[in-house]
Amino acid sequence: MSAVDSPHGKGAQPCSTCQSWKLAEAVANGEQDYSRATDCRVLLKRHRESAECGAGGEG
Incomplete structure (x- = not known):
């Protein structure tokens, strides 16, 4: 996927x-x-919902 x-x-x-x-x-x-894959998905979702995510919660 390109920019x-x-x-x-x-x-x-x-x-x-x-x-x-x-x-x-x-x-x-x-x-x-x-x-572990499920754990990664959960942590990714939490990260996206946080203020730390530079992608603005999208993806």
């Missing part, structure tokens, strides 16, 4: 913490550690 296709709009910078949680979830799924 143009991004839900954050044209030229918006993705949140590095969101990217980290997404990567951790992908790794956990690849290792068939579905409990």
Whole structure:
């Protein structure tokens, strides 16, 4: 997905913490550690709802 296709709009910078949680979830799924993948999704959702998320709660 390019910056143009991004839900954050044209030229918006993705949140590095969101990217980290997404990567951790992908790794956990690849290792068939579905409990850890679920944890990553929950933590990603909490992060997006917080004021710390640079993506403005989108994604």
